[in-house]
Amino acid sequence: MADTSRVTLPAPAPMVSQVTMLRVAIILTVLAVWEFLSRSGWLYRDVVPSLLAIGRALIDLLTHGDYYFNLAVTAGEVGAALAIGGSLGLIVGIALGANRFLSKAFESYLYYLGPTPKIIFFPIMIMWFGVGPGSKIALGTLSCFFPVALSAAAGMRQIDKTLIKVGRSFRATTMQMVFKIYLPAMRHPIINGVRLGLGVALIGTLLAETKLSNKGIGFLIIQAYSIFDMPRMYAMLIILFILSIGANSLVGHFGGLDNIKRS
Amino acid sequence: MNAPLQNPSDILVVDDVVVRFDTPEGAVTAVDHVSFGVRQGEFLSVIGPSGCGKSTLFNVIGGLLGHTSGTANVAGETINGPHPSIGMVFQEESTFPWRNVTDNVAFPLELIGMPKAQRIERARHFISLVGLDGFENRYPNELSGGMRQRVSLARTLASEPKILLMDEPFAALDEQTRLLLGDKVLQIQQQLKQTTLLITHNITEAVQMSDRILVMTYRPGKVKRIVDIDLPRPRTSDIVGSEAFGRYVAQIWADLREEASRGMRDEEKTMMGAKS
Amino acid sequence: MSMAATRPARRFTLNRALPALTGLGTVVVFFLLMELAIRTNLLSQFIVPPPSEIIASFPRVIVEEHVLNRFMLTLGECLAAGVMLTVVGVSLGVLMQRFKLLQQACETWVAALASAPVVLCYPLFLVIFGRNAWTIIMMGFVAGLPPVILKTLEGITGVRRVLVNVGRSFKLTESQQFWKILFPAALPNIFVGIRLGLIFALINVVGVEFLINFGGLGQLINELAERYDLAGTYAAICFVVLVSVLFFMAVEKAERWLTRAE
Helix, strand or coil: CHHHCCCCCCCCCCCCCHHHHHHHHHHHHHHHHHHHHHHHCCCCCCCCCCHHHHHHHHHHHHCCHHHHHHHHHHHHHHHHHHHHHHHHHHHHHHHHHHCHHHHHHHHHHHHHHCCCCCHHHHHHHHHHHCCCHHHHHHHHHHHHHHHHHHHHHHHHHCCCHHHHHHHHHCCCCHHHHHHHHHHHHCHHHHHHHHHHHHHHHHHHHHHHHHHCCCCCHHHHHHHHHHCCCHHHHHHHHHHHHHHHHHHHHHHHHHHHHHHHHCC | CCHHHCCCCCCEEEEEEEEEEEECCEEEEEEEEEEEEECCCCEEEEECCCCCCHHHHHHHHCCCCCCCEEEEEECCEECCCCCCCEEEECCCCCCCCCCCHHHHHCHHHHHCCCCHHHHHHHHHHHHHHCCCCCCCCCCHHHCCHHHHHHHHHHHHHHCCCCEEEEECCCCCCCHHHHHHHHHHHHHHHHHHCCEEEEEECCHHHHHHHCCEEEEECCCCECEEEEEECCCCCCCCHHHHHCHHHHHHHHHHHHHHHHHHHHHHHHHHHHHHHHHC | CHHHHHCCCCCCCHHHHHHHHHHHHHHHHHHHHHHHHHHCCCCCCCCCCCHHHHHHHHHHHHHHCCHHHHHHHHHHHHHHHHHHHHHHHHHHHHHHHHCHHHHHHHHHHHHHHHCCCHHHHHHHHHHHHCCCHHHHHHHHHHHHHHHHHHHHHHHHHCCCHHHHHHHHHCCCCHHHHHHHHHHHHHHHHHHHHHHHHHHHHHHHHHHHHHHHCCCCHHHHHHHHHHCCCHHHHHHHHHHHHHHHHHHHHHHHHHHHHHCCCC
């Protein structure tokens, strides 16, 4: 009946915990099966390249400056998208959260438009902002605007009314109310919104790059596909996943730290 | 009922205040022609059954709520918005979870632009006054409910208000904590000679701490009586056992009972109405 | 029916409708202003066609581009992905919950996968499955899988202790305990997971259709854009947005209906 109890914390570990052992075992099994498949020749050649080939591709990728240039291009585009879309989202979200009328009038539009596929707007973005980084930034901006706006609006509404009263009773100015009460009180929903926004901005930018571009990580991936260099593609996907998961948990870390220490 | 209620020397004067709300069921009078004064340095409690408009009164005096007619003056100035002479302590949890104890207490000082070193020193003083030495760098979620309420109290005291205005500050706490915290408030009030206005529904609490108690009627909230509490000071919770204390409690309960049962009947009626 | 009959009819008041009307009015005014700006050459009509032209091209796009067929194809792909991610996701969630160690080892991996740009694997899927509907379905499936697993796990592990104890007091067997207590109690959470999974599936299905120029509604946009059919492209985008919004509403309704007992 042990399995019916709540499992939230990992069991207190000795030297090497069972969990770590299981993790290592799973990873080793997957790698072994992979290598076996690649050597067996049962599957179409190159779909499952040998681990050695992927490793070589990884090293090759990481030792060439070319990759870092493209990484910087994509990172710049995502950063710009997050900055523009995030601040627009924050402003709109705060306005919606502060005003019941605005919220009733417009929020359901945002709520339902939020999860629509954004990449289909890419043809329009090309017409407006050209084939260069502009259209990628625009698509990333469009993607991350919605989660940030919706989180900020919800966060604004769930601010404890008593804290607002405290600020008023000490006669805080509007600026002081915003910076010392509203924004800190909304920090968790905002960080969460930025986290979601970062994820979709990254996807929007990268997909746009795979569709039409001549630089950036998305371009490198589709280039590897077109010359059928599978080890290189796997290598790039691996690095991309590590980077994006890392960036995501980095953003969450600020919120997460708060969670533990400051409720 | 009008002559002895106020005095020209009173620091807070509430004169003929009426508060009416528009609700879907029509206008409701929450506070009905209430007049009283608070003397410099005294501890006055406002007591009444729930629904007597005492929290409305709290918000009006605190300047968070407008009133329909009448005037409220503090230190000779009309209250039309939060006044610097009045410091409020709220019933609900009101510490900022993202600030540690020191930064919570220093909040009002930060708002008026006091330099950092100075405001931290001031904050430390008030933290020690409420007995939270050693907890300066803790965050509210690391403290108990009683400790958090003491942080709120220290924060309000740090703004050095002429009048400390408290709305059932112990309502959310358990009985033991409430008694001990009551002692703390009494001790601080006597030490600072802090003029205090306490809103409560707890008779023992009111008698234990007050110089005078204002009893309010159930809806619409009017002043029913003002009782002078002639118990020796300094007081602690030990006084609760004395005979004089019991007499005061009985006297106020006699007043309140009528109002409370009127309130209960009224509530039952609304519940029946909602059901049918 | 009886519920509706006993309730008094909701009065239509201007107060209640005003926000909704304002929202709608803003949208209408926005399009009117666009129209005006384009007609007065403030905005180039080679970048944005006038809204009236977009609306006028709706029937043309719908008839000439076989929108109904495309819609059915996209919907079919989504449902195929939806069935797969329900079966696989819920099973994996249950499996992980039954074997505590497995959950401890893998839950963070699944959560990490949920935050990774999985859809970037579409060129890989193209190689593996070829340029056909399977690539699209598998992409939708993989993208929608993490929320189903995580919500299933959350649902079962979060079942209130007292319900579990009720089951034990009746001396239920392990499998009775699961099917009669844990699973039903976790269902609302599982439905949330499936709803999220379906939404992700739709987003990725349409996106990949557009990107690889194969299949239903996503391809329609790509084709019209490549033909420089400006009004048609805008109309198709509007149409896809509309379809997705209706899809979300339908999935939400379905979830609410399924969990109405809660």
